Structures are given as structure tokens and as C-alpha cells.
Amino acid sequence: MNYSLTILILLIPFATFLFNGLVGMKFKPIVSGLIGTIGLGVITLLAYLTAWQYFFVDGMVGGSFPKVIAMSMEWLRLTDALRIQIGILLDPISVMMLVVITTVSFMVHIYSLGYMKGEKGFERFFSFLSLFSFSMLGLVIATNIFQMYIFWELVGVSSFLLIGFYYSKDSAVAASKKAFIVTRFADLGFLIGILLLSYFTQTFDFKVLTGTDQSIFAQTAGVSFLGMSVMTWAALLIFMGGAGKSAMFPLHIWLPDAMEGPTPVSALIHAATMVVAGVFLVARMFPVFYFQAPDALTVISYVGGFTSLFAAAIACTQYDIKRVLAFSTLSQIGYMMLALGVSGYGGHEGVGYMASMFHLFNHAMFKALLFLGAGSIIHAVHSNVMQDMGGLRKYLPITHITFLIACLTIAGVPFLSAFFSKDEILVAAYEHNKLLFAVEFLVAGLTAFYMFRLYFNIFWGKETHYHHTPHESPKTMTIPLMILALGSVFAGYIPFSKLVTSDSMPFESHMDFGIAIPSVLIGLTGILIAWILYKKESKIPERISKSLGGFYQAVYHKFYIDEVYMFITKKIIFNCIARPVAWFDRHIVDGTMNGIGWITVTSSRNIKGMQSGNLPQYGMVFVLSAIILVLIFSFLI
């Protein structure tokens, strides 16, 4: 058991970040691109080796996969008990995440070599990508919750930098700002959650927190606030951080806007890796949630379920292809959250947990593929909007095939990867909560519908006349598409129930055909409806949307959530808090200070008349005062 090389997984991206960021502009752009890509290639290899060694060479100890601390060093000592360690924790989910992140990131790096070619700030782009990879990898291998928080913030800032990559565009700047502030607000919850948790347990360490010894929570017994136990509060606040990063309702508003960033970034950060950090966080803390705060898990399952339905509905109405994909991401993450929420602990009870991780893995593959495909399409037609596209299958054969594979995967067509994971999620939901199962079942149909609406609109539908004939993207862009397509087809055959489970012990899972068959059928129905409506150019979709009237408008405007937020921030926070505070400061607080000065000046102005310069008057005053004083003293004594 030797994982000493895993430290390189953190160091290499950081080194390439520094190199590209500090001296990258001194060289030709391609140098930075190659350095970033090769660096990432090396750590991808390392991640695979680590996974191989962890799962298959070292394997299980005493029937379960152990939590291995590959490296740990003290970064900062806060109190004697609370120390922030920076280290590497290897357990099934972190190893799985290593594989996911490095794979997708490597693909995106290669893809960006082509996609970003000739852009101003090429080396800046690659340095930010390296920074992101560094922080995301640091996040998943965190040994303690505080290390996670550190990298959590770094991930947030790299997302901010990458969304705002085209910083001359006002919409990109606004989107990056929005993303950072919304997630920062959520992180506030995360931080308070950490504070609560660490106060009561006196540890940050995941190994201790999620271990079998529950006595560390003894302090929390009977402590409650507003009718909820303190652990529920802590768990909910930590989940709030996760919900912010994973864009769960109602903190989802930043994700659609985040599509202002370059498309490879959307693929890497806002589809495959960073947005699942919230799911990862809940999974990482799962024993704490399950044993200490079951109420919080229920909340998580409902939030996940609601988000998946809500986002799927919106996705059906959007025209910007990246936004459709963004809402689809929201919906799929909702699935994962829900699966965690309904999961139990240990053995087959924990099928939800396993399904969630399984879906996370598959989702990373096919959603990255979808986004990269979308990038390839945008690269070809220079537009994001569906109406500008149509009949592209002739011009972009490779993109077309890979995109189709991804659409079939997400729709849950049998024997593609998402079919397996979605089935497990539905099983878990069915066993725990029939309402949520119904919601998810509906969402499965909606998903198939909106994905094929997208597909048919882009590649079939009306014949659009393009200014210049669209052409297939260069090799650097199509090769990652093909690799990811392979991933999304075959990822489903990884035996997750043997590898990644809630208690790290393998269990037997099997297809539940009673659920699989209906869910496949509803997926096919969705595809069929999309076929009918969008395969050929037709007026039916417009008529349907007209007949839905106000409801359609509400969905199209994303249920006006953005407007509500704008109202709260612009009107309430700015006008009702910041402005009065500024006014209060200038007029009341500062006014008091100026008032003191004014009183001094005015009173001296008023009494200066006594200083008339008239000598006899001075003499008079002097003599009279002397007499008065003499009289006073003679009476006193």
C-alpha cells in the first residue's frame, strides 16, 4: 500500500497554474496549452493507477474498502483539538471522483486546444483550467471538512474566473458575479454548519465524523434550536452549501447564467464536476446525515425531487441549447440528491447511495459529451440558439453521432450507462417514498422529451441556410467526443455495487424489471413525442405552447425566480439596507461628529464679541469681576 505519488495529483495542476498564470504570456499560446494538457494527462494516468491499486490491488480489508490517508500534514492549528490538515483521503467515492474529474478535465483540455484556438487569453484560460482542476481534486480527496471548505472556495473562485473569461462582455461579468455571490451565500451556510459541527464534535476529520463511533455526537444530545435538533441544523446548513454549488432549488439561479463562460468550461465545471460537489459533500457526510440528522435527509430528498421536476419542465421551453443542457444538469443533479435522500445505510438499504454515485459517474460522461458536442455545434454555426440551427447532421457527422449517443443515454435507453443508474435510483425511490418515485418517473419522460427536442431541432428539423457552410470541428475536438461517447456507453457496466457503497461493503444488486420496463417505456414515449413534434418543421409545438398560455410563459421565464431574486437583492438589500446604512452613516453618525464640531465653532463665534478690543471695556470687566470675586470670597470665608 503505497500512495505516495498521489501528492502529484495536487502538485502538478498547481504548478501548471502558476507557470501559465505567471509566465505563460511570455511564450507562444500553444506552449501553455500543451503544458496544461500534458500535466493533466499525467495526473489522469496517476488517477487511473491509484484507482487500480485501490480497488483491485489493495482491495478490501475485512470485507470493506478502507479509508486510506495517503498523506496528511498540518496546515494550521486552530485549537488543540481543531487542526486543519491538508491531506489525501482515499476511499471509494474519492477515488471514483478522481477518475471522473481527471478524465473529464483531460478531455476538456484536449478539446480546448482546438476550441479556444486563437482566442485572446489562451494561456489565461489554461491556467484557470489548471487552477480549477487543482481545487476540484483537492476538494474530493479532502481528509477533513475544513480542507474541503478551503478547496470549495477555490473551486468557487475558479468557476468565477472561468465564467467571466470573456470579461469584456457585460453579460459574462454579470453571470460570473451572480454565480460567485449565490454560491458564496450558500457557503455561508456551509461555514456556519462547520462551526456548529466542529463546536459540538471538536473535530473536522471525516474519518472520525463518519466512523462507527457515534459518541462524538454525545455533546449534541438534547440541544435544539427553534424545535430542531442542533445536528439537523448543522446538517441542513452544510447541505445549504452543497445546494449552492450543486444549484439546487432555490439556489439554482446562477447555473443557467453561468453558460456565459466558454463551452469547455460549461462542460467541465457546470456539468460534470463542480456542480456535483454538493452531491459529493452529502455522500461524504452521509453517515452523519443518516444517523444524526435523518430529517435533513428527508429535506434533501424533497429538494432534489422538486429541483429535478422543476428544471426538467423549464428545459422543455428553452431555446438556447446550452441553457437546455444547464437545466438538464440541474434536473439530473436533483436525481442524485434525491437518491441520497432516500438512501439507507449499509447493504441493499444503501442502494440509493450507490445509485447516486453511479449516476454521478455516468452523468459526468454523458453530460460532458453533450456540452462538448454543443460546443462543437456552436463552433460550427456561431450561435447558441436552436432557431438558428437545423439539419446539421449532414455537416457534422461525428458530432451528430456522439450527440445522439449522449441523448439516448440520458433518456435511459436500455444498455447504455444511465439506464442502469437511473433504474437503481428509481428502485431506491420506490422503496422509500412513492410520491418521489412518481415525480422521478415523470421526470424520466420529460428528460427524454426535452433532450430529443434539442436533438431534432439541431440535427433535423427545418433546413437552415447558413452564411458559410458549417464544417466538422478539428480532430482535437472530435477525439474527446468519441472517447466520452465510449464512456457514456460502457460506464454502466462498472459494477458499482461492488465498489462504491454507503458502508464500503459490496452487495448484490440486480435489475428490477418491474420498474425498469415502465421507465424505459416512458422514456421512449418522450422520444416519440419529440419525434412527432420536431423531426419535421411543424407548427404544432407553437400551438401547444399558445394553448398553455400563462403557464407556458411562467415556465419559459423560469417561474420568475430570477426576477424574485433581483427584487430581493436590488430592491431590498441595496435600497432598503445598504442605502439607509450609507445614509445613516453620513447623516446620523457622521452628522453627530460634525455636529460636535459645529457646536464648538458656533459657540465660539457667538462669544467672540466679548473680545471687543476696547481697552476701557476690558478694564471695566476686570474690575467688576474682581469686586464680585472679592465679595463672594468674603461671604464664603
Next chain:
Amino acid sequence: MLQGIPITHVLIVSSFMFFTGVCGFIIRRNMITILMSIELILNAVNINLVVFNKYLFPDQLQGHFFALFVVGIAAAEASVAIALIINIYRRLNSISVDKVNEMKY
């Protein structure tokens, strides 16, 4: 020489002189007169110093010395004052204190 004259008589004289000086100082407008009033005040004080010394501590001389100091200082003061008055006269063509009221505020 002072034998037989009660102290009150002398003090009455000096008080009279003192208040004459004070009144002159306040009422008169001519600076020379004001200067003379000040001399009156100082001399009233001198009388007091000498008299109290004589009646209270006949075997000591501090009072007398002190009076001599006052005389000296009064002389110095008068010379400075008259120099000032001459300068004021050159500048303002007047030695009335009403005209000299610029040193205010």
C-alpha cells in the same frame, strides 16, 4: 513721622488713590491719562506695601524693597507705554483708546 497716625487713615488715602486710578483707567479715553491712572494705581499699592510693612513687621524691610521694585518696574513700563503711544499716534494721528480696537477676535 508716622507715629500717631492710625493705619486706617493711610489706607483710606491709598484706597482713594487706587479707585481714582481705576476710574481713570476705565473712564478716560486719552492714553496718556490712562497711563497716569495706572501710575496712580501702582503708587496706591506702593503706599499699602510700605504702610503694612511698617505697622505689621516694623523690624523687617521686605515691603519697602518691594515698593522700590514696583517703582522701577513702573518706570520701565511707562517708557514702553509712551513709546507705544508715540507709535500709535504716528500711525493713527490720535491717542484715543477708542481708535485702538483692532486687537480683537
Next chain:
Amino acid sequence: MNILNLLIIIPVLTVIGIVFTKDFKGARVAAAVGMTLQLITAVILVISFFAQRKAGITGEFLFLSDFTWFKTLNIHYSVGVDGIAVWMLLLASIVVFAGIFASWQVEYLAREFFISLILLATGVFGFFISLDLFTMFLFYELAVIPMYLLIGIWGSGPKEYSAMKLTLMLMGGSALLVVGLLGLYFYSSAAGPVTFNLLELSKISFPLAMQRFFFPFLFVGFGILGALFPLHTWSPDGHSSAPTAVSMLHAGVLMKLGGYGCMRVAMFLLPEAAQEMSWIFLILATISIVYGAFGAIWQKDLKYINAYSSVSHCGLVLFALLMMNRTSMNGAVIQMISHGLMTALFFALIGMIYGRTHTRNIDQMGGLMNVIPFLSVAYVIAGLASLGLPGLSGFVAEMTIFIGSFQHPDTFHRVATIIATTSIVVTAVYILRVVGKLLLGQIREKEYLEFPDAKWYERISVVVLILPIAIIGFYPSYLSSTLLDALNPIIERLTAML
């Protein structure tokens, strides 16, 4: 000779040197040479201090030396440093060094400018090395008075008004301090001759009634300098009118004198009263934190934004001090250092940007990232440090404070901590608002395209400030552990009664 005396002698010699220079070029070179020597001395001081500590010398203060200055009143020139003061001295010398380079282009009465600036610095250095409260106070006044001239003569905007306001409010603080210091002085007669010496005073336990009476004087007196709500309003006006180097030095170091004084004098010498009355000031500090942050959102002038942000961050210093446990006080000192560097960087950059655009109104600027990338990137780094990004110093300080404060067993304190944490979101809002308006977006004016990026002296100034921010951010444990050691005597005295 004692190295600490060098820290006073070098600035004084520099001042004398500047007197003999001919023009602004000579003056700035002389100032730069002097302050470089000063920086080197400070670094040597830090190294030799910790070498001595490592060698096992455990006295609370090292490099002690004492010289009777005014025997009748038992006033001494008595110097010595502990593990906190050495870091503050290093901070001060870094900021002064950067400040000299940031004001490289001052031509109007340059000699007088640099003389005042270095006199100001002398006051700061003297404050941190003094162990005698009287000389400490003397140096403090020495720092305040050149400030008036610097703002009044070389400032911008309503400079006379701001200079007057700043000086009068700080003098008001001094008046309170004098009362407090005299209280300490006269009550020290209980244990031998009256004394101003910090070390001797710290051995006395003062009667509670006396502590209750004098603690507010001392705490508020230093608190004004530390921008304690509602006595912070000198900060926005003063900072916005002051020339670049003065804003840097003032916000970066002088405001820290407040926090340092609160800890070293008010709380250390009068611990029982500190325990008893902390809740009042804790409320005020919490208000400062949130209120300063919200105040910053609405401002349009870059310097005002930064001044309110300083109110918020310095509020955090006082807040953490008042929590009175090891971790939070450690965080408070790290925050002093971190905020000192960060805000000095901010003011330096604002000065450099103002030198190009001739406006500080963020509504009139935009797209600077396209034309002056170096300064813009530095501004973003400063902003990220300010909003607490891991890897930069602000995060270390804030997290130490929050975790430390939350360990307080009392619910009131923990609720206050949660209120204080909300400032991290508000900070993000105003920082990103500025970055978005100022640096990103379209270029506003044609003439912006002609702007030169940072000159060599500007680069020196910026890099010298960014480096320690990043070093603390990456490797905080050395700083943190040395501070923890140095805080022990203070903590012991504060908790002795519990």
C-alpha cells in the same frame, strides 16, 4: 547596540538625509534607501528574535533596553519586543517601503512630503517597540500629527476638512487615552513607585472599581483608532482625502495601533474589567463588521469603499480580541497583519489607477483589465484576499477568528459570531461590484487605451505587498504558532480570574 533602537535611528537619519537633498528626485531616493534599510533591519529583527526563541530564551519580551528619561516622574525610554510586536514591525516596514515606492511621483514639496511620511513611520515604529506607556503615547502622537500636514497639504478633495476631522477625532481618542494612562500610572503606586512601565504594570492587579472606571477610557481611546462604531467616521473622509502613501500607512498600520493598543494596554492591564465589559464593545464591534460591509456596498468612490471595508475588517479585529480566547485572539493578530497588507495594497492600487484615470468614481470607469492588466490583476488579488479566498491571508485570519470565536461557551458570543460571518457574503458583493465595474466590461473612454501599465516602482510596491499576502495564505502555521506562543501571557492574565 540594541537592534530596536536602529528602528528609530534609521528613520531619523533618513529625515536628516532628506533635508540635505536638492530636489524631489534626491528626496525619494534618500527615502527609498532609508526605508529599504529599515525593511532589512526589520527582517533581521524577526529572524534573530525567533532564533533566540528557538535557542530557548523564554522571556516575554526580548531585546530589552532601558534608559531613564525623566527621573522625577519615573518616565523611561524602555524598549522590547514580543512575538506579536516583531510581526507588527515587519508589517509596518513593508507597508512604509511600499508606500515610498507608491508615492514615487510626488513632486510638489517632495522633501517635506517624505520627511512627514517618515516621521509618521517613526511614530509607528516607536509605538510598537515601546514598553513604557508614556513613550508609547508620545510616539503615537508623533504619528498623528504629521498626518494632519500630509492630508492637509498633499491630499485631494475636501482635504482641509478631512485632515481636521481625522486629527481632531484621533486627538479626542488621545484625550481619553491620557486619562486612562494616568489612571494606570497613579494606581501603580500600590506596588512600589509609580511607573509607566508595561512589564511592571502587568504584575499589578488593580482594584476592580478602578478597572471599571479606566477600562472604557483606554479601550475607546484605542478603539477610535481601530475604527470602532460609531467613532469610525474619520476613516472614510480621512482615507479618501489622503495621498496614496498616507492612506496605505494609515489604514495599513496606524489603524492596527488601535487594535494592538486595545489588546496590549487596555485588555492586558485591566483584565477583569475587560471580561466584565466586553459584551458592550462586542456589540459595537459586531455592528462595525456588518455595518461597514453594508456601508461599502453603496459607495461610489473607490477609496470610500475601501475605507468602509476597513471599518468592517478592523471591526473583526476588535471582535476577535473581545472573544478572549487563544484562537480568536490569534486570529485577531493575523487579521491585523493580513488586513494591513491587503488594504495597503488596495490603496496603493487605487492611487495608481487614480493617477491614470483622474477619477475614483466607479461609475465613470470600466474595462481597465484590457489596458492595465498588471494593476488590474493585482486589484483582483487584493479583492480576493479581502473576501477571504483560501491561499491568501484574509482566509486564514477570518477562519481562525470564526472558529475561535465559536468555541466560546456562551450562546451570546456564538450568535454574535454567526452575525459576523454574514459579512463574508456582503464583502463578496461589494468587492465583486467594484471589480466588475472598474476592471471588467467595455473600455469606457478612448484615452484609456493610452494608459501605461505599471512602472517599475509601482511593480515593486505591488509585489512587495502581494508576496506576504500569498505567503501567509499558503503557509500560515509558522506565523500562527509564533503568535500563539506570544499570546500566552495575555491569555493567562485575561483568564486568571475565571
